[in-house]
Amino acid sequence: MTYIKEKGMKLLFFGAALVSIAAVILICVFLLASGIPAIREVGLFKFLLGTRWKPANNLYGILPMIVGSLYVTGGALLLGVPIGILTAVFLARFAPKNIYTPLKSAVNLMAGIPSVVYGFFGLVVLVPFIRETFGGRGMSVLTASLLLGLMILPTIISVSETSIRAVPESYYEGGLALGASHEKSVFFTVLPAAKSGIFAGVVLGIGRAVGETMAVMMVAGNQAVIPSSVLSGVRTLTTNIVLEMGYSTDLHREMLIGTAVVLFVFILMINLSLSLFKRRVK
Amino acid sequence: MTGYLKRKWRAYRHDPKSFFLFLSVCLAALITMLALVFIIAYILIKGIPNITPELFDSSYTTENVSLLPALINTLFITLLSLLFAVPVGIGAAIYLTEYARRGNKLISVVGITAETLSGIPSIVYGLFGSLFFVKYLGLGLSLLSGALTLSIMILPLIMRTTEEALRSVPDSYREGSFGLGAGKLRTVFSIVLPCAVPGILSGVILGIGRIVGESAALIFTAGTVAEIATSIFSSARTLSVHMYSISGEGLYLKQTYATAVVLLVVVILINGLSGFVAKKLGGRNTDG
Numbered sequence: 001m002t003y004i005k006e007k008g009m010k011l012l013f014f015g016a017a018l019v020s021i022a023a024v025i026l027i028c029v030f031l032l033a034s035g036i037p038a039i040r041e042v043g044l045f046k047f048l049l050g051t052r053w054k055p056a057n058n059l060y061g062i063l064p065m066i067v068g069s070l071y072v073t074g075g076a077l078l079l080g081v082p083i084g085i086l087t088a089v090f091l092a093r094f095a096p097k098n099i100y101t102p103l104k105s106a107v108n109l110m111a112g113i114p115s116v117v118y119g120f121f122g123l124v125v126l127v128p129f130i131r132e133t134f135g136g137r138g139m140s141v142l143t144a145s146l147l148l149g150l151m152i153l154p155t156i157i158s159v160s161e162t163s164i165r166a167v168p169e170s171y172y173e174g175g176l177a178l179g180a181s182h183e184k185s186v187f188f189t190v191l192p193a194a195k196s197g198i199f200a201g202v203v204l205g206i207g208r209a210v211g212e213t214m215a216v217m218m219v220a221g222n223q224a225v226i227p228s229s230v231l232s233g234v235r236t237l238t239t240n241i242v243l244e245m246g247y248s249t250d251l252h253r254e255m256l257i258g259t260a261v262v263l264f265v266f267i268l269m270i271n272l273s274l275s276l277f278k279r280r281v282k
Numbered sequence: 283m284t285g286y287l288k289r290k291w292r293a294y295r296h297d298p299k300s301f302f303l304f305l306s307v308c309l310a311a312l313i314t315m316l317a318l319v320f321i322i323a324y325i326l327i328k329g330i331p332n333i334t335p336e337l338f339d340s341s342y343t344t345e346n347v348s349l350l351p352a353l354i355n356t357l358f359i360t361l362l363s364l365l366f367a368v369p370v371g372i373g374a375a376i377y378l379t380e381y382a383r384r385g386n387k388l389i390s391v392v393g394i395t396a397e398t399l400s401g402i403p404s405i406v407y408g409l410f411g412s413l414f415f416v417k418y419l420g421l422g423l424s425l426l427s428g429a430l431t432l433s434i435m436i437l438p439l440i441m442r443t444t445e446e447a448l449r450s451v452p453d454s455y456r457e458g459s460f461g462l463g464a465g466k467l468r469t470v471f472s473i474v475l476p477c478a479v480p481g482i483l484s485g486v487i488l489g490i491g492r493i494v495g496e497s498a499a500l501i502f503t504a505g506t507v508a509e510i511a512t513s514i515f516s517s518a519r520t521l522s523v524h525m526y527s528i529s530g531e532g533l534y535l536k537q538t539y540a541t542a543v544v545l546l547v548v549v550i551l552i553n554g555l556s557g558f559v560a561k562k563l564g565g566r567n568t569d570g
Contacts, residue, residue: 211403
């Protein structure tokens with residue numbers, strides 16, 4: 001009796017362990033099976049490199065969305081990476097205890113704020129701000145980048161902080177012993193030693209920025225054309241799906257799934273490069 | 283603060299580079315803190331005056347966009363998602379830490395898939411959910427479809443935190459239990475798991491936070507019906523989806539502010555709870 005119970009439960013646990021594998025396979029199969037035939041129908045190059053997205057005229061080019069995603073992500077990194085890394089350095093090496101605790105919980109809370117709340121904040125604060133300072137309609141690459149930069153901060157900060165803390169104390173002490181100040185020792189001995197972990201944090205941040213949907217949709221303007229300046233509206237891969245999924249049918253719907261396939265491949269590439277990188281470091 | 287800076291400046295008069303580095307680090311931390319304080323203060327100040335008793339009316343109408351139904355639906359969908367994700371996540375973690383031999387291929391494969399799952403954007407989950415649960419399995423736009431989609435989404439989180447918690451239980455506990463004649467199963471359930479509860483719990487709370495904040499994955503799986511769900515097969519919107527819907531219509535700015543406040547308060551409570559659990563119950567893994 002106990003033997004059966006032991007074996008049975010072991011089998012059950014084994015089954016549970018397989019669920020995540022099954023989930024990944026199912027996601028791949030269902031996305032690819034609905035997306036690939038549609039992409040083939042339009043033609044891969046026309047799909048990826050076409051500059052016009054006009055479902056009504058059967059034009060399905062997602063280049064504007066790919067470029068849009070890249071612009072917005074790049075902008076977010078420009079803001080998020082320096083501030084994120086410097087804040088992580090502050091947390092790990094500079095903050096006195098009475099500043100550390102509130103700042104750390106602030107970072108945790110930032111990670112927990114729902115993206116609709118970020119998006120709404122962007123809509124009522126950032127959009128008017130950009131409109132009044134720089135002109136234009138306010139919903140732009142710049143606005144989306146600013147908001148995304150804020151949203152990826154917690155990811156970059158917590159991963160970077162962990163890796164800075166993992167650097168052996170002797171590196172820092174060695175720096176001090178050679179006559180460097182606290183700051184120089186941190187920046188020129190500890191930080192270079194932590195760079196692989198920091199890089200991992202940045203890559204995770206890229207993943208978050210590429211995948212963010214609702215917040216971007218609320219502030220980016222969503223025109224399906226390649227933006228001509230930082231003040232013009234932009235549509236990303238993710239928002240393209242949400243915007244049109246509700247009313248699309250047939251080929252149009254399948255092309256949206258095709259968009260998701262492209263997004264999925266992007267994310268897989270980011271993930272893969274991260275795990276390859278981690279393995280090389282080890 | 284200025285006195286502190288002055289003292290620093292005196293110490294670094296001949297070392298402007300260090301002073302500059304110090305200043306930039308402080309500035310970055312200040313920006314991070316101010317950004318969060320500004321967002322929260324702005325939402326609270328604009329939102330609290332707009333919180334009215336009508337918003338907590340039990341039914342939703344176009345005149346009164348009550349948020350109570352959405353709040354209750356959020357609770358339903360959270361419970362339902364946890365019902366799927368927590369047993370599977372804990373079971374998987376138990377297999378990986380207690381049963382699988384070290385160096386087993388399965389451990390690394392599951393690790394890679396869990397990492398992949400946690401990197402997938404929520405809109406892709408939403409699309410998958412609408413293709414698989416809604417269409418293929420024929421569950422329709424329903425609480426069940428939404429909860430199943432979300433449970434896949436939070437599965438890696440629960441698996442990873444549980445795994446960490448189980449691994450931090452010292453081996454001597456297991457050996458002691460075996461020494462007393464307990465079987466594997468008994469050791470796992472009455473010795474190892476109880477020790478790991480705080481870690482598991484803080485993972486579950488983080489998962490709840492993700493469910494509450496999720497919107498993109500739910501629009502095409504659970505739908506946007508603004509009434510209290512009557513069964514797990516009825517379509518219903520959660521609070522996040524509710525906030526997105528009314529903010530898009532542009533007519534309900536005041537109500538959107540108020541909804542944002544409620545959502546924010548829920549998230550802050552969940553966050554505080556997770557920190558509290560990790561600290562008070564003696565969990566070792568405080569950073570999720």
